[in-house]
Structure formats: structure tokens, C-alpha cells
Amino acid sequence: MKRWIAIAILLLIALAVGACGSASAPPTESRAIPQGITTQVVERPAEMPRAAEVLSAEESDGTGGASSLAPLTADSLTDVRKIIYQGNMVLFVEDTEQAAREIQAMAESAGGYVAQMRGYRQGDRVIYDITIRVPAEKFENARNALRELAVRVDSESVITEDVTDQYYDIEARLKTLKETEAELTELLRETRERGGDVDEIMKIYDRLTRIRADIESLQGQLNRLDKLVAFSTLDIHLEPHILAEPIKPQDEWSFAEIVHSSINTLVDILAGLATLAIRFVIIVAPVALVLLLPLGLLLWGLKRWQRWRQQRHED
Known part of the structure; x- marks a missing residue:
């Protein structure tokens, strides 16, 4: 009998202790974790600084937190x-x-x-x-x-x-086209493996060909800009200085050459005068005769008429 009483007392004590523990602990909700999902417990470091403490430290330093960033210089932009x-x-x-x-x-x-x-x-x-x-x-x-x-x-x-904007624009377009080329190449391979339609394969291949042509064109433009940027051009025009020019020696004086040159000049002048006289006789004289003959006849007729009037007046 005493044995059963002792067991009952122990049960009552255990129930009382359990009730006290459940009252002190906050209620928790347990959820089942689906299979296949792993969990990881992340513990916060014991000495993690608060945001306010960080801000106050930056303000006290006077740099505003920018001391860790590299300054932007003209050299870095030039590069x-x-x-x-x-x-x-x-x-x-x-x-x-x-x-x-x-x-x-x-x-x-x-x-x-x-x-x-x-x-x-x-x-x-x-x-x-x-x-x-x-x-x-x-x-x-x-x-x-x-x-x-x-x-x-x-x-x-x-x-x-x-040409900075032009260069990087071409470079970006080239990168995009190369990525598209890789995707179309993979698509073409998959289409061939699954035995796709010939028309579908040809469409992909035509598109791939055009993209590769665009890639070659852009790559050529990029290479040309690289060469022009890497090597500067200098156009130079060289002329001899006036003090460095050779001095021409004067021609030697020759009596025979001067006489010969003078005779040639005289002959040219006489030939010119003869040509002028011939042209006057052949061209000017007939023209003058045609123009002056009617005038002469008119003057002769006026003189005859004046004489006739004078004789009549005297009679």
C-alpha cells in the first residue's frame, strides 16, 4: 500500500514540474520541413557593429566612409x-x-x-x-x-x-552578336540531332551566316580603330631652306652668240614688217578701195553740180 502511495506522490510531483516548465516557456509553432530541403542555421556574430555605430565612426573620421574608395583621376579616365x-x-x-x-x-x-x-x-x-x-x-x-x-x-x-563612344558601342554590339551566334550554333546542333525539318535548319543557318558576316564587319571596324588609336599619324612636308639652295653660276658671255641672237632678232623684225606690208596690200587696200570709191564719186558729183549752178547764175 505504501508503495502505491509513493508512486502516486512521484507522479503528482512530475506533473507539477511539467506544468511549471510549460508556463515559463513561450508557445512555439512547429512546422514540418518538406523532404529534400536542407536547412542551415546562421548565427549572428557576437560583436557585429550596429549601423549607428558605423555611421558615428565615419562622421568622427571626417571622410564619410569614402576613404576606402579609390579617387577618380584624369589619368584613369584617359586610360x-x-x-x-x-x-x-x-x-x-x-x-x-x-x-x-x-x-x-x-x-x-x-x-x-x-x-x-x-x-x-x-x-x-x-x-x-x-x-x-x-x-x-x-x-x-x-x-x-x-x-x-x-x-x-x-x-x-x-x-x-x-572615338570612345563609337569604339565601345561597336564592342557592345560585337559581344551581343557573338552571344547570339553561340546560341544559334547550339540551336542548329540540337535541330540536326533531333532530325528537324530542312527548312527550319536552313532558316537557322541563314540567320547564323548573316550574324557571322556582321561580326566580321564589326571586328574589322574595331581592329581599324585600335590601329588608329595605337599609332598616331604625322604628315611632314620638307622643303630646302633658302640658304641651303644651290647658287646658279652665270652663263658665260659669248660675242658670237650675241651677234647670232641679234641677227635672228633683226630677221624676225624685218619678216614681221614684210608680213604687215603684204597683208596691207592684199587685205586693207581692196577694202579701202571699195569703201572710198562711192565717197569719191559722191564728192565728184557735188563739185560738178556746184559748177553748173555757178555758171547758170552768171548767165
């Missing part, structure tokens, strides 16, 4: 810009042929090349027109070297063309 440089110079030098050779050597030593060279004569003067291409970063150095080469710089100019 991404695509600019084409083209210069033109008119130089007077002592020896144009020597200057042309030095310009060619200068361009090659700078990592560039001579795109065009043309030499021609104007009398005793040798003139050169030269076009060189040098790396863009050495454009100003090349211009300074040309100034030092010349006796006098007659004129110079620089033209810049910013």
Missing part, C-alpha cells in the same frame, strides 16, 4: 578613352634627302614606320612629302624631334578625334 591623333608639319631643312632618311630612322626607332614617302623636284629644289605612324604615347616626342631637325618650322597643326 579608357580612345583618341586618334593626327599631326601636320611643314619644315624647312638644310638637306631634304638627309632629313628624309633621319625621319625614317626616327620613326623606326620609336616603334613606328613610314606609311608613305614621295620625293620630287621643282627646278633645282628637292621636296619630300612623308607620312609616318608612331605609337600614340610617343607622338609628342616625335614632334619635338622634327622641330629640332628643321631650320625653320613654317606651320604645324594637330587634329584629335575622340
Whole structure:
């Protein structure tokens, strides 16, 4: 009997302890987790700074949190810009042929090349027109070297063309077309594998061909812009300086040549006079006769009429 009483007392104590525990803990809702979904418990670090603390730290630092960002400089903007440089110079030098050779050597030593060279004569003067291409970063150095080469710089100019927008627009279109090409290539492969219709395959293939042609065209434009940006152009006109021009020796005096030249001049004058006389007799005389004959007859008739009137008046 005492044994059953002790068991009942233990049960009552256990029920009382359970009731107290359920009252102190907040009610929770348990939900079943579907199969196939894994769960991960993420614990917050014990010392995670609050937003207010971070803001206050930035304000106290005086930088506003911008100290961790790299400043935007002109150099960083220049690196991404695509600019084409083209210069033109008119130089007077002592020896144009020597200057042309030095310009060619200068361009090659700078990592560039001579795109065009043309030499021609104007009398005793040798003139050169030269076009060189040098790396863009050495454009100003090349211009300074040309100034030092010349006796006098007659004129110079620089033209810049910013093709940044055009370059990156072509690059973006090229990227899009290449992605489309990859998708169409994959679609063409899948269509062939599943035994698609011939018309469907030809449509995909035609579209793929047009896109590849557009890709080649845009790639060519991009390559051309790359070359123009990478290598600047300098057009150079070389002329000899007036002090470097050769002095012409005077012709030797010759008595025989002077006599011969004078006789030729006299003959030319006499021939001209004879030609004038012949033309006067043949052309001017008949015309004058035709014009003056009626006038002479008219004057003769007037004189006869005056004499007749005078005789009649006397009678």
C-alpha cells in the first residue's frame, strides 16, 4: 500500500514540474520541413557593429566612409578613352634627302614606320612629302624631334578625334552578336540531332551566316580603330631652306652668240614688217578701195553740180 502511495506522490510531483516548465516557456509553432530541403542555421556574430555605430565612426573620421574608395583621376579616365591623333608639319631643312632618311630612322626607332614617302623636284629644289605612324604615347616626342631637325618650322597643326563612344558601342554590339551566334550554333546542333525539318535548319543557318558576316564587319571596324588609336599619324612636308639652295653660276658671255641672237632678232623684225606690208596690200587696200570709191564719186558729183549752178547764175 505504501508503495502505491509513493508512486502516486512521484507522479503528482512530475506533473507539477511539467506544468511549471510549460508556463515559463513561450508557445512555439512547429512546422514540418518538406523532404529534400536542407536547412542551415546562421548565427549572428557576437560583436557585429550596429549601423549607428558605423555611421558615428565615419562622421568622427571626417571622410564619410569614402576613404576606402579609390579617387577618380584624369589619368584613369584617359586610360579608357580612345583618341586618334593626327599631326601636320611643314619644315624647312638644310638637306631634304638627309632629313628624309633621319625621319625614317626616327620613326623606326620609336616603334613606328613610314606609311608613305614621295620625293620630287621643282627646278633645282628637292621636296619630300612623308607620312609616318608612331605609337600614340610617343607622338609628342616625335614632334619635338622634327622641330629640332628643321631650320625653320613654317606651320604645324594637330587634329584629335575622340572615338570612345563609337569604339565601345561597336564592342557592345560585337559581344551581343557573338552571344547570339553561340546560341544559334547550339540551336542548329540540337535541330540536326533531333532530325528537324530542312527548312527550319536552313532558316537557322541563314540567320547564323548573316550574324557571322556582321561580326566580321564589326571586328574589322574595331581592329581599324585600335590601329588608329595605337599609332598616331604625322604628315611632314620638307622643303630646302633658302640658304641651303644651290647658287646658279652665270652663263658665260659669248660675242658670237650675241651677234647670232641679234641677227635672228633683226630677221624676225624685218619678216614681221614684210608680213604687215603684204597683208596691207592684199587685205586693207581692196577694202579701202571699195569703201572710198562711192565717197569719191559722191564728192565728184557735188563739185560738178556746184559748177553748173555757178555758171547758170552768171548767165
